[in-house]
Amino acid sequence: MAARVDGSHPAVRFDPPARLRKIGKSPRWGLLAIIPLLFLTLFYLLPVLQVFKNSLADLPFFQPGSANIKIIYRTVGFTFWQATLSTMLTLLLGLPAAYVLYRFEFPGRKLLRVMTAIPFILPTVVVAAGINAFIGPRGWANQAIQQVFSLESPPILLVGTLTAILIAHVFYNLTIVIRLVGTAWSSLNPRLEQSARMLGASSRQSFMRITLPLLRPVIVSAALLVFIFDFTSFGVILLLGGPKFATLEVEIYQQALAYFNIPLASLLALLQMLFTLLLAITYQYFSTRPIPLVPAAEKQTLRAPQGWKQKTVIVLTVVVLIMLIAGPLFSLVGSSLIRTDANRGQRETVTTGWTLDYYQALATNPREDYFYIPPVEAIWNSLKFAAVTAMASLMLGLMMVYGFPWRGKKRALMEAMLMVPLGTSAVTLGLGYIIFFNQPPFTWGDSQWLIPMAHTLVALPFVMRGLLSAVAAIPPSYRHSAAVLGASPWKVIWLIDLPIIRRSLVSSLVFAFTISLGEFGATTFLARPEFPTLPVAIFRFLSLPGGMNYGQAMAMSTILMLVCAGGIFFIENTLFVNPVREEK
Amino acid sequence: MSGLDVHGIHKMYENKPLLAGIDLQVNPGETICLLGASGSGKSTLLRIIAGLERADAGQILLDGQDITHVPAHQRHFGYMFQDYALFPHLTVADNIAFGLKIQRGEGMDIAPRVTKLLMQFNLVGFSSRTVQELSGGEQQRVALARTLAVNPRLLLLDEPLAALDRSLRKQLLGEIRSVLHQTGTPAIYVTHDQDEAYAVGDRLLLLSGGVILQSGIPEEVYQHPETKAVATFFGLNNQLSGRMINTDAGLRVRTAAGDFMISVGSQKRESWFEGMPVTLILRQARELSSSDTKRSMNSLHGVVSDSRFSEDGYKTIIHVGGVFMTFMLDRHILTGEAISLIVDEMDITILPEVEV
Numbered sequence: 001m002a003a004r005v006d007g008s009h010p011a012v013r014f015d016p017p018a019r020l021r022k023i024g025k026s027p028r029w030g031l032l033a034i035i036p037l038l039f040l041t042l043f044y045l046l047p048v049l050q051v052f053k054n055s056l057a058d059l060p061f062f063q064p065g066s067a068n069i070k071i072i073y074r075t076v077g078f079t080f081w082q083a084t085l086s087t088m089l090t091l092l093l094g095l096p097a098a099y100v101l102y103r104f105e106f107p108g109r110k111l112l113r114v115m116t117a118i119p120f121i122l123p124t125v126v127v128a129a130g131i132n133a134f135i136g137p138r139g140w141a142n143q144a145i146q147q148v149f150s151l152e153s154p155p156i157l158l159v160g161t162l163t164a165i166l167i168a169h170v171f172y173n174l175t176i177v178i179r180l181v182g183t184a185w186s187s188l189n190p191r192l193e194q195s196a197r198m199l200g201a202s203s204r205q206s207f208m209r210i211t212l213p214l215l216r217p218v219i220v221s222a223a224l225l226v227f228i229f230d231f232t233s234f235g236v237i238l239l240l241g242g243p244k245f246a247t248l249e250v251e252i253y254q255q256a257l258a259y260f261n262i263p264l265a266s267l268l269a270l271l272q273m274l275f276t277l278l279l280a281i282t283y284q285y286f287s288t289r290p291i292p293l294v295p296a297a298e299k300q301t302l303r304a305p306q307g308w309k310q311k312t313v314i315v316l317t318v319v320v321l322i323m324l325i326a327g328p329l330f331s332l333v334g335s336s337l338i339r340t341d342a343n344r345g346q347r348e349t350v351t352t353g354w355t356l357d358y359y360q361a362l363a364t365n366p367r368e369d370y371f372y373i374p375p376v377e378a379i380w381n382s383l384k385f386a387a388v389t390a391m392a393s394l395m396l397g398l399m400m401v402y403g404f405p406w407r408g409k410k411r412a413l414m415e416a417m418l419m420v421p422l423g424t425s426a427v428t429l430g431l432g433y434i435i436f437f438n439q440p441p442f443t444w445g446d447s448q449w450l451i452p453m454a455h456t457l458v459a460l461p462f463v464m465r466g467l468l469s470a471v472a473a474i475p476p477s478y479r480h481s482a483a484v485l486g487a488s489p490w491k492v493i494w495l496i497d498l499p500i501i502r503r504s505l506v507s508s509l510v511f512a513f514t515i516s517l518g519e520f521g522a523t524t525f526l527a528r529p530e531f532p533t534l535p536v537a538i539f540r541f542l543s544l545p546g547g548m549n550y551g552q553a554m555a556m557s558t559i560l561m562l563v564c565a566g567g568i569f570f571i572e573n574t575l576f577v578n579p580v581r582e583e584k
Numbered sequence: 585m586s587g588l589d590v591h592g593i594h595k596m597y598e599n600k601p602l603l604a605g606i607d608l609q610v611n612p613g614e615t616i617c618l619l620g621a622s623g624s625g626k627s628t629l630l631r632i633i634a635g636l637e638r639a640d641a642g643q644i645l646l647d648g649q650d651i652t653h654v655p656a657h658q659r660h661f662g663y664m665f666q667d668y669a670l671f672p673h674l675t676v677a678d679n680i681a682f683g684l685k686i687q688r689g690e691g692m693d694i695a696p697r698v699t700k701l702l703m704q705f706n707l708v709g710f711s712s713r714t715v716q717e718l719s720g721g722e723q724q725r726v727a728l729a730r731t732l733a734v735n736p737r738l739l740l741l742d743e744p745l746a747a748l749d750r751s752l753r754k755q756l757l758g759e760i761r762s763v764l765h766q767t768g769t770p771a772i773y774v775t776h777d778q779d780e781a782y783a784v785g786d787r788l789l790l791l792s793g794g795v796i797l798q799s800g801i802p803e804e805v806y807q808h809p810e811t812k813a814v815a816t817f818f819g820l821n822n823q824l825s826g827r828m829i830n831t832d833a834g835l836r837v838r839t840a841a842g843d844f845m846i847s848v849g850s851q852k853r854e855s856w857f858e859g860m861p862v863t864l865i866l867r868q869a870r871e872l873s874s875s876d877t878k879r880s881m882n883s884l885h886g887v888v889s890d891s892r893f894s895e896d897g898y899k900t901i902i903h904v905g906g907v908f909m910t911f912m913l914d915r916h917i918l919t920g921e922a923i924s925l926i927v928d929e930m931d932i933t934i935l936p937e938v939e940v
Contacts, residue, residue, distance in 0.1 A: 189667070192669050194656070194663070194669070195663065195669040195671070197656045198634060198659075198663035199657075199682055199686060199687070199730070200657050200658075200660065200683055200686045200687040201657055201686045202657055205686060209682075210671060214672065
């Protein structure tokens with residue numbers, strides 16, 4: 001009885017489909033694999049190998065005690081340090097929240113559960129913008145305190161500190177702990193604890209000796225997953241921490257784009273990849289280990305709170321959760337709709353109040369600047385790239401599902417092949433692209449179409465997993481029946497497989513689309529000033545002074561948030577509805 | 585007063601009364617069986633006695649001491665759950681030792697006690713296995729050993745055999761019975777199965793509609809159900825509605841299947857009157873043989889609608905007086921054949937039709 005990994009986001013579902021049936025059997029199917037193999041070679045393997053080559057070729061350049069070595073030590077140290085702190089804080093809040101949300105019945109419980117899942121699906125720039133709108137110098141928390149105490153300057157100065165990064169990481173990844181631990185907790189047979197009580201254990205003793213040991217594996221794997229996300233965090237740290245706080249990802253970006261120190265950037269990328277891969281393997285090891293739970297129906301384990309102690313714990317947790325989760329989300333929307341601050345260069349007194357100016361301004365070029373790209377163009381670019389990404393990853397995904405041998409001993413190899421792109425950060429990918437595609441034979445460095453190619457690589461592993469499990473769930477008897485009735489293998493796919501996995505196809509499209517819309521890491525390397533994407537534009541506007549730019553950044557973030565949340569909501573409500581019933 | 589005393593337990597469940605004033609006693613060394621259909625609240629009552637749930641009203645006394653508000657872990661009761669609730673992360677020996685460690689402290693030498701229990705319950709080779717490797721019967725024995733390890737003052741068993749298959753159930757029933765008698769621990773055994781109840785219960789309590797309908801030793805409850813509900817619960821489904829036509833010399837009842845004559849003690853005669861609607865419960869019947877004089881009283885003349893073999897005879901369903909009745913007969917009779925049966929007066933129970 002293994003724990004059910006019930007992630008809201010396909011990204012959490014790292015576990016492979018339990019059983020894979022024979023998919024395609026004629027050797028000709030292998031031909032299908034040629035296109036995705038070419039794609040992976042050109043857009044993944046060669047650029048990444050180029051990064052390796054760069055980092056290893058210049059090894060003599062890294063003398064012990066040199067500035068480069070110091071940077072590496074400092075960066076690796078800080079990356080682990082902030083990830084450890086973030087993970088501990090996330091556990092500190094996530095464990096009580098899991099207990100409250102999955103063991104007690106109280107009004108608003110379900111809504112709260114959904115709410116805590118929202119941040120996880122948001123693009124990283126939106127998270128950064130939301131935290132900024134909440135506790136930034138112009139944020140709502142500061143404005144409120146300034147109003148109440150008539151202060152001249154904002155009292156909370158967290159942006160640019162480690163604290164802001166930690167808050168953002170907790171906000172972002174809290175749902176991993178709540179979902180994974182909560183689900184396990186709610187399926188923990190309450191009679192185990194009661195048995196311990198009957199044998200003389202106090203409630204503390206029975207928690208320490210029974211509940212905690214039983215939940216330990218799932219807590220460890222949730223913590224590892226949170227650690228991986230915090231370890232590879234890029235946008236949040238770049239936008240909220242500033243240059244002082246460089247994790248591996250941020251340092252790669254800085255060394256490559258600010259100092260043009262490609263060898264150092266490459267070496268950092270190599271280190272980053274090794275660490276992530278190691279962490280992913282550790283996670284895989286822990287998450288697939290069976291947890292000895294005697295499952296109970298959730299109804300049995302949910303109960304109304306009793307006594308003032310339990311009620312206090314619940315009220316406190318709910319208040320903290322609402323502050324932490326709803327605070328940034330509402331502040332973000334609020335900042336995009338309410339004017340509180342003077343525009344840049346504006347002299348007259350500011351009229352505060354509701355406004356749609358920030359949204360209207362997205363389409364204008366106020367100073368008729370030739371080089372100014374109005375945000376609406378960024379939106380258009382993003383939509384264009386997202387559409388290409390969605391189509392490309394679906395096509396490639398399908399070709400891989402039908403063209404690759406997903407059975408026997410080769411299956412492990414195939415899955416490892418999927419894991420490697422997952423372990424490669426988007427920043428590394430971006431770095432690889434700017435090195436590889438700026439030299440012969442493929443001098444495509446100026447092309448905007450590198451962006452959707454990078455996005456496709458980011459989306460492909462997730463799309464693959466979705467499609468693979470949908471196709472594997474089709475009973476072979478369907479195909480055999482169709483074949484016996486005279487359908488050719490192609491006809492079988494067309495008439496049987498595709499209609500059955502239709503929902504999965506749509507979900508994959510939508511998911512790849514949302515990933516592309518929010519992608520920031522690789523895009524920062526590839527987006528030229530002439531063709532910014534929405535996240536890149538948000539990043540730029542957020543760093544410009546003045547209320548107008550700030551408001552527009554908030555408006556764009558709000559749009560991005562709504563589109564992504566809508567997309568994921570759509571998937572959540574269709575992904576698991578497959579016409580093929582799972583047979584035992 | 586020694587033993588367990590439970591007074592006036594009330595409990596609401598989803599705004600409906602589940603337990604509406606339960607009184608019961610368990611004497612030292614006695615095993616009582618709490619019988620009831622599923623949903624009758626018998627498990628809830630057990631959990632209230634254990635301290636795992638709180639009653640809305642009522643009092644629980646142990647040896648004269650009020651323990652109503654004593655938390656579960658300080659009551660020193662044993663509780664065996666239907667699914668055993670063995671700790672899946674501990675070995676068999678650690679499961680058995682759990683309560684000893686908690687109650688006597690880690691430092692105490694508990695190994696001899698654990699070894700003794702392992703031997704007593706035939707678990708010697710299993711001590712270092714995890715509980716998931718055990719079969720259902722083995723798990724049940726570990727659960728029993730774990731519960732008894734700490735010498736509980738009262739043993740509460742919640743359908744301890746429900747998860748097992750039939751042959752295993754019979755065997756373990758015997759084990760539980762002998763363990764209860766050996767240790768002399770007073771026990772409350774909850775079940776919905778009357779065979780289990782007859783086997784282990786010194787006394788039966790039938791819980792229904794939130795109250796104890798009837799209590800007594802097994803024979804008494806079975807022989808003399810006080811209400812139709814009790815009779816139905818014990819599977820006494822051969823029920824005939826009728827009307828009292830004479831109370832002078834014994835009771836004479838007229839039913840659609842014929843007249844029946846029951847002699848009752850003189851002291852009970854006053855509670856019956858002529859014209860009173862009554863129900864007759866027929867426990868068993870035998871075929872009219874040639875030696876029997878042809879009688880019109882206490883006999884049934886019907887048609888066989890089914891007859892099938894079982895280990896105690898031929899289970900025969902007879903259509904008589906507009907109802908179907910089931911009796912065990914000693915030969916197979918073809919469906920559709922007419923049959924005459926005779927019912928001994930001893931096998932008839934008469935109950936007033938209107939339930940009080």
